[in-house]
Structures are given as C-alpha cells and as structure tokens.
Amino acid sequence: MDDTDLRPGERAIELDPPDDARLRFIGRIRTPFASRADCPRQGRHDGPDCVLELDPVWGGALDGIERFDFADVLYWLDRSRRDLVQQSPKSDGALRGTFALRSPVRPNPIGLSRVRVVRRDGPRLVVRGLDCLDGTPLLDIKPDACSYSPEAPRKAADVAES
Amino acid sequence: MDDTDLRPGERAIELDPPDDARLRFIGRIRTPFASRADCPRQGRHDGPDCVLELDPVWGGALDGIERFDFADVLYWLDRSRRDLVQQSPKSDGALRGTFALRSPVRPNPIGLSRVRVVRRDGPRLVVRGLDCLDGTPLLDIKPDACSYSPEAPRKAADVAES
Numbered sequence: 214m215d216d217t218d219l220r221p222g223e224r225a226i227e228l229d230p231p232d233d234a235r236l237r238f239i240g241r242i243r244t245p246f247a248s249r250a251d252c253p254r255q256g257r258h259d260g261p262d263c264v265l266e267l268d269p270v271w272g273g274a275l276d277g278i279e280r281f282d283f284a285d286v287l288y289w290l291d292r293s294r295r296d297l298v299q300q301s302p303k304s305d306g307a308l309r310g311t312f313a314l315r316s317p318v319r320p321n322p323i324g325l326s327r328v329r330v331v332r333r334d335g336p337r338l339v340v341r342g343l344d345c346l347d348g349t350p351l352l353d354i355k356p357d358a359c360s361y362s363p364e365a366p367r368k369a370a371d372v373a374e375s
Numbered sequence: 376m377d378d379t380d381l382r383p384g385e386r387a388i389e390l391d392p393p394d395d396a397r398l399r400f401i402g403r404i405r406t407p408f409a410s411r412a413d414c415p416r417q418g419r420h421d422g423p424d425c426v427l428e429l430d431p432v433w434g435g436a437l438d439g440i441e442r443f444d445f446a447d448v449l450y451w452l453d454r455s456r457r458d459l460v461q462q463s464p465k466s467d468g469a470l471r472g473t474f475a476l477r478s479p480v481r482p483n484p485i486g487l488s489r490v491r492v493v494r495r496d497g498p499r500l501v502v503r504g505l506d507c508l509d510g511t512p513l514l515d516i517k518p519d520a521c522s523y524s525p526e527a528p529r530k531a532a533d534v535a536e537s
Contacts, residue, residue: 226432233400233512234451236483237393254525270388271482274460277475284474285487287449289396298435302526312446312516313439315523320433321398321514323485325447350395352483354474361477363416364464 222306225296231321238350240267240336242288247347256342258329265338265351272336275354283357284330286340289350290322323352384468387458393483400512402429402498404450409509418504420491427500427513434498437516445519446492448502451512452484485514 219225243264246252253260265286267275278284297318299308311319328340338354381387405426408414415422427448429437440446459480461470473481490502500516 228399228432231397231399234398234453235393236396236398237390237457238395239482250530252530254527254530255520270390271460271474274473274482275475276461276470276472278472280475287483287485287487291396295399298433299438308438309526310438310440311436312433313437313442313518314526315517315520319515320401320436321449323449323515325449325487325517325520327520353481353485355477355487356475358417358477358487358489364471364476365416368412368414368416 220301220304222301222308223297223299226298228296231295236289236352238289238352239271240265240351242266242343242345242349242351244343244345244347246345249346252346253344256326256328256344258342260341262331262339262341263343265340265354267336267351269336275333275336275338278330278338278354278356279333281330281356281360283360284328284340285355285357286326286328286343287353288324288345289352290317290324290345291350293317293319293322295320295322324349327357382463382466384463384470385459385461388460390458393457398451398514400451400514401433402427402513404428404505404507404511404513406505406507406509406511408507411508414508415506418488418490418506420504422503424493424501424503425505427502427516429498429513431498437495437498437500440492440500440516440518441495443492443518443522445522446490446502447517447519448488448490448505448513449515450486450507451514452479452486452507453512455479455481455484457482457484486511489519
C-alpha cells in the first residue's frame with residue numbers, strides 16, 4: 214500500500230504536529246518481509262517465525278511470557294501518513310472511515326497483531342502472525358487477554374462477576 | 376493500583392525521556408469510573424455503556440464501524456509510570472516481567488481493550504467492555520481482526536491461504 218499518494222475520493226485534513234504524548238521504542242521486529250510488496254495483508258499463526266528483539270535493558274520484562282500461547286504486539290508504522298479521515302482501499306472512489314479499517318494509515322499509526330508465542334531466547338521472543346516490515350519499531354507486548362487473569366486481588370467493582 | 380510507589384522487589388530503571396515518536400489524542404473516553412477504586416480489573420462486554428467521544432474533525436472516520444460487533448480500542452494511560460522491568464502485582468515480592476502482565480505500568484502505557492460496539496451517534500461511539508478512568512485520552516479504534524477482511528485486492532504473499 215502506498216501511503217503517500219491520495220486515491221480517488223480520499224481527502225487529507227490539515228493538522229498541527231502531534232505532541233500529546235511521546236513513545237519510546239523498546240526494540241525492533243525482525244520479519245522476512247523486506248518490502249511492502251513482501252508483506253501479507255494479514256499475519257497468519259502458521260506463518261513464518263518473526264523475532265521481537267528487545268533492547269537489552271527490557272529483556273527481564275519478558276519473564277513469565279512463556280506461560281502464554283498468544284500475545285498482543287504493538288508496533289509503530291513509521292512510514293504511514295496520519296491525516297486521512299476516509300480512505301478508499303480498493304482505489305475505486307468508495308470511501309470507508311479510517312476507524313472502520315485496519316489500514317496502517319491512521320492518526321496514530323500503531324500496528325496491533327495477535328501473535329502465537331513460539332519461544333523466548335533471552336531478550337528475543339520468537340512469534341508467528343506478524344505482517345509488518347523487517348525493522349519495524351516495537352512498542353509493547355501484552356499477554357493475551359482471553360487467557361490472562363489479573364494477578365492482583367479482586368476489587369469491589371469486579372464482584373458482579375459470576 | 377498505585378503507579379507511584381514501588382512494591383517489595385520492584386526495581387525502576389533509569390531512562391532518557393522518551394521521544395522516538397509522538398502521539399495525537401483523537402478524543403476522550405467517557406466511563407462511569409471516576410477514580411482508580413471504581414475501575415474494574417478487566418472490562419466486561421455486559422458492563423456499563425461507555426462513550427468514545429472523538430474530536431469533531433475525526434467524526435467521519437467512524438463511517439462503516441456499524442458493520443462490526445467488536446472493535447479494538449487503544450488509549451493512553453497518562454498516569455502510569457514507565458520505568459519498571461518487573462512488577463509485583465500481589466505486593467508479595469514475587470516478580471513478573473512487565474510484558475507478561477497487562478498492568479498499566481509499562482514503557483509505553485497504551486491501554487488495549489476489545490469492546491462490543493453498541494451504537495454510533497455522529498462523532499460518538501457507544502461501547503461496552505472498558506475498564507479505564509473517565510476522561511482517558513483516546514488513541515485509535517480498529518475493527519475486530521477476526522471479523523475483518525482486508526478490502527484491498529489480495530497480494531502474492533497471501534496466496535498460501537487456502
């Protein structure tokens with residue numbers, strides 16, 4: 214997908230530079246996808262191994278991730294434009310709202326993939342299910358919500374749970 | 376959860392201020408949870424209605440979201456510390472890596488919840504399943520990956536799909 218040129222019907226809006234909060238890249242993602250053309254449209258859990266390479270200072274933050282089969286991975290789509298309200302994915306002039314698409318073009322180009330955890334090797338986590346470019350900056354890893362139970366004691370607000 | 380004080384065994388690391396990328400808040404989240412004590416540990420799809428209030432400029436970006444029953448919502452946990460590698464959720468000295476927890480304390484405090492879409496009303500989207508504070512800054516809305524099919528034509532990299 215070309216994030217630079219507008220397609221028929223698409224309209225960019227004018228915005229001040231974004232600066233409401235700031236991110237820290239915690240590592241890089243290694244994938245077999247060297248160019249946009251190589252990237253699949255959606256990752257597959259039986260796809261190729263990819264590696265989340267954490268900066269060494271964050272290596273210990275993976276302790277315990279082996280208990281989970283799946284995780285949510287957040288990353289930064291640093292080549293995406295951020296000013297489209299509606300997009301035309303088929304380039305046919307038919308428009309969809311940016312928040313009704315999983316396109317990389319969005320006001321905050323944060324990619325999100327649910328991945329299968331294959332194995333951990335120190336500060337490296339091998340996973341399957343990504344579709345992003347090799348070298349993509351890594352933002353966060355969260356254990357899968359479905360298999361995750363909060364570790365802290367229950368709160369009054371949770372009591373409705375049966 | 377108190378994000379300010381360290382619990383037994385927890386250790387903070389020293390880091391430069393984060394500035395690898397910058398975010399734009401696209402609106403605010405309205406929830407019935409006015410304080411930390413009010414927030415449930417995990418949102419529930421049969422929980423109370425919450426409202427994603429988009430800045431008017433982004434209202435049209437919701438067009439088409441009604442087609443989806445579920446969506447991923449990303450938001451900014453602006454009160455969280457960002458320098459813990461390992462945490463002790465039970466305050467008992469037993470440590471878990473930050474990336475093996477869904478705690479709000481993480482290097483990039485981006486909250487992620489899968490919500491049920493209830494209805495859209497212009498630039499407002501009513502959803503269920505959130506557990507965040509009233510007023511939390513909104514970052515992104517993505518249609519649920521499971522029910523989402525890419526709109527664009529298939530690519531060579533997808534051909535393996537049966």
